[in-house]
Amino acid sequence: MPDLLLELLSEEIPARMQSRASADLKRLVTDGLVSRGLTYTHAEAFATPRRLALAISGLSENSPTTREERKGPRVDAPEKAIEGFLRSVGLSREDLTVRDDKKGQVYFAEIVKPGRSAAEIAAETVEEVVRGFPWPKSMRWGGGTLRWVRPLHSILCILTNEAGAEPIALEIDSLKAGSVTRGHRFMAPERIGVQDFESYRTKLDAAFVLLDPEDRKAKIAHDAEQLAFAQGLEVVEDPGLLAEIAGLVEWPVVLLGQIEERFLNLPPEVLQTSMKEHQKFLSVRDPNDGRIVAYIVVANRETVDNGATILAGNARVLAARLSDAAFFWENDLRTPLREMTEKLSHVTFHNRLGTQGERIKRIAELARQIAREVGADPDLAERAALLAKGDLSSEMVYEFPELQGVMGRYYALRAGEDVAVANAAEEHYSPLGPSDVTPSAPVSVAVALADKIDTLTAFWAIDEKPTGSRDPFALRRAALGVIRLVLENGLRIKLLPLFSEGYPGADPDDLLRFLADRLGVYLRDRGIRHDVIAACMELGGQDDLKLLVARVEALQSFLSSSEGADLLAGYRRAVGILGQEEKKDGVEYSLDPHPDLAQNDAETDLFVALDAASDALEAALRDEDFAAAMACLASLRAPIDAFFEKTVVNAEEPMVRRNRLCLLNTIRAVMNRVAIFSVLEGS
Incomplete structure (x- = not known):
């Protein structure tokens, strides 16, 4: 049984597209082969910045011959009807058989489709997949009609069996498939002939190309950890960034650089975010004090000076970026947090819901009320709510929106605010998702609940509710946040009065039903049936979620x-x-x-x-x-x-x-x- 090897070599594929593209290549090619009558035992796809590759083993040599019997018109039917039937089955009248039917004698045709070779089917399938590949964005180049994410340079497509390797007869826009690839663009650009997947992978390794992205990730992680450990430091884990870097290089060469002393007073989150967003650097910290003091650069080639020139160039660019961050930081520190908050009075939250400043006042009033229910100081909760969103008008958050809340905490501490107020500035956005940590400090909980309840009641009041998969204002996430804040902190709190105190015009009961639906999603992973939740909710007034869950769990246990x-x-x-x-x-x-x-x-x-x-x-x-x-x-x-x-x-x-x-x-x-x-x- 032959094996199929396919490689599509092109200019650089954006890192964010590689994983999806390799999965699409595997799915589309294997589906195409199977739909045409072939079977296989295993398939595996790979992606590097310059190539998509697919290895299929145990492919059947031919598709089976198929026979289909098709009933035609009666023997005495009009001549045109009989001729139409003959055209549809591709046969002559002599090829038909006549059988007795309830209404007389009828023509029958047996359509035989002979099997085809794996090579013929593979060529047809690959061309169809390449021409219709679902890139999020694609381009044309030269005078051809083919569209690809970046210009396509070559196609390697071979079938290998005991007799050896045979290139597939395939040509797409003057690109003729063969058994040749190329290694690293700079370190081994020569042509490489391959016979099967093993020789392909081995020769690419020798030509400074790690085909498997998991191998590249593992090498980067290992080498980075070793370099940091040798300096008494540790790499800050960032799986998403690590995967992105692995999509930028075919031959990862890990280098360690030091952050200049003048930037070390910046908050570590600022250093980490700036290096990640602009330079794709992994951050390295001192485990003794948590400060970010160094960074990992991943080059795409080895150099005679062991990366010194690469490090020097990256250091210059990084210094410019961090100089901007230092400028933002110093400017923000000169602006009192209260003034930052006041600027939000001129920022629209939503054209039908007023300004951010008006929203902050609502949240502050609600936070003060909730504080009594969650064991927080009402004055601190109100103060925290009034200041928590101030950093939205800061220069640092304007440059790095993902630092909202984080910078608010730093600015609040620098302004001498209570630690609980500062922590609430950072934590009140949480939890942002099912894996995000839920705040537990009373002041943070009060402000977080007030923030989410205001969001829900405000958009409920203007009838901007989630519909189907559409949820532009993340109201499902806000509802889940309320649920997690209440349940994971063991709070006994009535939600209907708080919904009534929220934005005027929201229907508290309808909002509670929405929350019950989200509660069902939250409890599903714990094995709770949705109809058990509904049976308890139908009692009405079940807005004490902790009590409701206790009732639901007891009922489910009883019904079991x-x-x-x-x-x-x-x-x-x-x-x-x-x-x-x-x-x-x-x-x-x-x-x-x-x-x-x-x-x-x-x-x-x-x-x-x-x-x-x-x-x-x-x-x-x-x-x-x-x-x-x-x-x-x-x-x-x-x-x-x-x-x-x-x-x-x-x-x-x-x-x-x-x-x-x-x-x-x-x-x-x-x-x-x-x-x-x-x-x-x-x-």
Whole structure:
């Protein structure tokens, strides 16, 4: 069984596109081969700055011959109908067979499609994939029609079997496929002939090209750690930047540079961000004090001076960048944080929601109110909310927006603000995502909740709600932030009053339903069923999320038990009969049933059990003891089962029938004090 090797060598592919491109190449080529009748055992794709490569092993030698039988017109059909059928199947009348059918004799055609060679199919598939490749952006060059991310220089495409390697007969816009590639652009630009994937990879290694991006990442990480360790330093981990750097070089050469002394007083986040965004440098810190003191440059070639010239050039560029950062830092420090905040009064937050300054005042009022609920000092919470967004008008955040909050903390500390106020400036944006750390300091929690609640109520008030995949104002993220702040800090806080205190015009109940939907997403990873959450939410007023989750978890645990499953079956039976009879009679059987109308022991026992469960439930729910509440429900299982076994609900006596239907309603009412069981799936 032959192996296929494909390489597309071009000018530099942007690092951000490489991973997706290699995955697309693998998917499109393998799908194309399979759709044309070939099979394979394994496929692996690779990307470097200059090439996409795909290795497929265990490819079948030919596609199978296929036979298809197609029914045609009747023998006595009009001549034009028969001729049309012959054209559609590509046969002559002599090739057809005649068979008896219900309505007479009918023509049948057997269409035989002979198998094709792997080489023919591969050529057809590769050309289709290359011409239609889904680059986010592509270009044309020269006089050809082909579009590629950057000019395409060569195509290597070979099939290898026991007899050796055979280039695929393929030509795309004057680029003829062959068995030749090239190594590193500067260190080994000569042509390299290959016979199979192993020789391809081995010869590229010798020609200073590491084909696998994971190998390049591992080499960069290892060499960087060794260089830093030798200086008593450590590399700041940044997986995203490491992956991007690996997409910029084919032969990574790691160099260590020192930051000039005059820049070491800049905040480490400023140094790290500037070097990352502008230079793609990994930061290196002193583990003793956490200061960023050096950087890692990854060159794309070895040099006779061991990278000295490369380091010197990068140092000059970095010095210019850091000089700008130092200028921003010093200018910002000369501006009081309060003045920075006041500038936001002239900055529009949203054309229908006023300015940032107006929003800050709302957040401050809300933070003061929330502070009492979360154990924070109201004055500090209000102060923190008034200053937390001040750095948005700073020069540093204008240059590096990702430093918002971080710089606010530094400016607040330099201004002599309370540490809790400074920390809130940095932390109030969090959590930004499911993996982001949730603030726990009371002042930070108060401001973070106020910020997110204001966002939600404001956009709810102007009816800018998320729809489908559209969520331009990140309201789902804000809702998840509220949920995490409440639950991960164990807060007992009522949200409906806070929603009412938010931006005027928002519907608090509708917003709570949205939050419940997000809560379902949050709890899904913990194995909580969405319908269990809905059953508890349907009780109404469930805006204490900590209490709601306790109820949900207890209910799910109960439903997972045999008692819970059996009781749910009894509930469904009772509600089913009740609903059917209410619909038929046109009345609701919601009056209190009379025990003295019971006609058997099972009916009497059910009255007693419901009374006992009702009293016990009231106490358990008052004490927020949901485990006890579920135990009360469990006590109803046997009496309900016995009632249905020994009692006919639709008795002949109208008074007895009515009383028994009211008893079924009591079952529903008692159980629905814990959750609305009819919402559960299957109910």
